[in-house]
Amino acid sequence: MKSFKGLISLALLVSMLSFGFDSFKVAAATNDEIINSEVKEVAERNDLEIVDPNLIPKDQMVDFDTVEEFEKFIKEDENVIIEADQIENNSISLFAKAKESKKLYKTIEYNGTGKIEAYARVTRKGKKVTNVVVWSEQIGIIFGITYTPNDTASYYNLNSKKTGGTAYAKGSKLYGASIQGQPVGYKKSVTYKVKF
Template structure:
């Protein structure tokens, strides 16, 4: 009798553990299926918008945004793509005259900027341009930075890849500030991360 009771208890425990194992397996399969579905839905959109998938663990938790669906995330990216850009001159300085036996020369420096506004934050690209007395450009320094809070986006400048091109008279031109945007999102419980290489144009 005791053996039968022990046997029944063992069978019940075995069935319970098996059921629990199947439940966990089912949950993992379902989660994997959801991950695959979201990746599949974002695949074409990411390709069309120049996004490259990255490990979402690279993104700080406070930089992740929550979306109920893939469509909501796509709208967020599209809205960022259409962010307002504004260009202006930041400052102007003129150096004193430098004399030598044959001539006198001076130079002036202007800092130009292009700003992208994203609700509570912004990304600003700068070009500090030095011109000789002849008005020809002698030096250009380019950099960019993020300020304020841009939810869901982390910007990293790539100043070493930035460059400029002068016009034919070498009195002006365009600077190109390079950088990378890192997008972090939680879509329906799944974390995703994407990067996009961006270029800001500054006219001077």
């Protein structure tokens, strides 16, 4: 009889411990669910797309203690200083009686140790624009952000006199973050304007 009571006590102890551990797992999952819910709200407010965090190398993730810090980082990235309309002369050549010139225009977004540059190489015959090539690239390291250009979606519009216009370099920023140890990946489509 004593061994039967001991067996029941042992079974009761094991079930209590199991229940206690399950409660701990539920509490941890609830914390992750809360973070996920808050991150989804941040994504909606800031026009972000949540992506698989495994796409981002761990050494490229930025650590945050709170979701609020994470959102502040996103808003600061949107408010970086952009230096626009720098002009660099490339070449001038003569064809027939009209002068053809090429100029490179660019817009730069600075992000600490790196930058994203958007370009428009504009060819003019006389004063009229005859060709525009638009592209963009990331230069240097931008911690927590990987920029991917989408040159096939980039385009330009000319003014009515076809003497100038605006180029639109498209791409996406892939961000990696760890919020309270939980990895989060998100993507934002961006467009850089280059006036020429």
